[in-house]
Amino acid sequence: MPTLEVEFLGYRVKSPIFVASGPASHDVKQIPIAQEMGAGGVVLKTVVPDKFDYMRYWPRPRYKLIDWDKKMNGKSQYFTLYSYEQAYSGSVDDYFNFVKISKSISDIMIIGSAFADEPSDWIYLAKGIEEAGADAIELDISSPHKPGTLQFETHFVQAIKSVVENVKIPVLVKLAPGPDVLTQAKICSELGADAVTLCNRLRGLEIDIETGKPILHGYYAGVGGPWAKYYVFKHVSEVYKEVNITISATGGVLNWVDALKYIMLGAKTVQILSVIIVNGWGSIRRINEGLLSFMLERQIENLEEVRGIASRNLIEPDLIVRWTGEKKSGPRNTFEEW
Numbered sequence: 001m002p003t004l005e006v007e008f009l010g011y012r013v014k015s016p017i018f019v020a021s022g023p024a025s026h027d028v029k030q031i032p033i034a035q036e037m038g039a040g041g042v043v044l045k046t047v048v049p050d051k052f053d054y055m056r057y058w059p060r061p062r063y064k065l066i067d068w069d070k071k072m073n074g075k076s077q078y079f080t081l082y083s084y085e086q087a088y089s090g091s092v093d094d095y096f097n098f099v100k101i102s103k104s105i106s107d108i109m110i111i112g113s114a115f116a117d118e119p120s121d122w123i124y125l126a127k128g129i130e131e132a133g134a135d136a137i138e139l140d141i142s143s144p145h146k147p148g149t150l151q152f153e154t155h156f157v158q159a160i161k162s163v164v165e166n167v168k169i170p171v172l173v174k175l176a177p178g179p180d181v182l183t184q185a186k187i188c189s190e191l192g193a194d195a196v197t198l199c200n201r202l203r204g205l206e207i208d209i210e211t212g213k214p215i216l217h218g219y220y221a222g223v224g225g226p227w228a229k230y231y232v233f234k235h236v237s238e239v240y241k242e243v244n245i246t247i248s249a250t251g252g253v254l255n256w257v258d259a260l261k262y263i264m265l266g267a268k269t270v271q272i273l274s275v276i277i278v279n280g281w282g283s284i285r286r287i288n289e290g291l292l293s294f295m296l297e298r299q300i301e302n303l304e305e306v307r308g309i310a311s312r313n314l315i316e317p318d319l320i321v322r323w324t325g326e327k328k329s330g331p332r333n334t335f336e337e338w
Contacts, residue, residue, distance in 0.1 A: 013040035041109030240266025256290025
């Protein structure tokens with residue numbers, strides 16, 4: 001019989017499907033639900049130091065589904081989850097207690113998440129998360145809502161280095177999508193990080209043409225949705241092929257097919273969030289069941305058999321088969337002439 005169990009950062013988890021950091025991982029009541037639905041683990045909502053206390057207060061409303069009404073063949077194909085919320089809403093001590101309780105009421109992997117702007121604060125949060133019993137820590141250096149103009153090279157390199165040197169639990173670094181992902185993943189590996197999470201959401205903007213104002217809270221927001229997976233697919237593939245580091249993929253997963261594609265590109269685990277918000281907690285169970293059905297049909301015993309297969313099947317650009325027929329001069333007037 002096939003199994004969804006995977007080895008992840010030294011732990012044997014029952015499923016590669018994790019709940020990503022966000023509103024579905026902000027309350028201890030959500031942890032048993034995630035476990036019951038079959039999640040392999042949960043990345044808790046991000047904690048911040050007291051200097052960023054304002055990030056603990058969220059605007060209302062904070063969500064909007066954009067393009068939800070745009071349909072093809074009578075069905076919604078794509079949408080954008082447009083939202084603005086920042087940190088865990090409690091104090092740092094509340095968060096450490098949140099980690100402790102989450103571990104005590106579950107047997108799935110619990111990963112803390114933190115953001116800070118100075119090495120001393122990073123170390124304080126990381127050590128507190130470790131002492132509270134978390135199985136790992138994810139450094140959220142790439143949130144679309146992070147304050148200021150902190151840069152990877154001038155700030156976050158030192159942050160990663162400081163945390164890695166001061167905790168014994170595995171360290172994941174959550175990177176933003178963009179042209180620097182591969183380079184940053186290599187640096188994370190060199191600094192001793194155990195994994196990278198690819199990738200966070202983008203910062204975007206939507207406006208109301210009737211008022212001429214940005215919608216909701218009046219400022220930029222994080223944007224994500226099913227369209228996001230295609231650029232993250234590329235990032236996962238590149239990092240898998242060129243960097244010796246574990247990958248946790250996230251972005252745009254709506255069903256088991258999306259999750260499987262991430263695994264076939266090289267991811268060990270797949271973090272989901274938007275689909276839980278839109279389709280409910282049962283999304284985890286449906287994804288697990290879909291993966292198991294696929295494996296059973298194809299006699300695949302474990303996901304390691306297919307992990308990375310798609311990335312290994314990529315060909316080099318100069319080996320792409322190109323049309324070699326007679327070229328026509330002048331403009332092309334019809335599709336058939338191309």
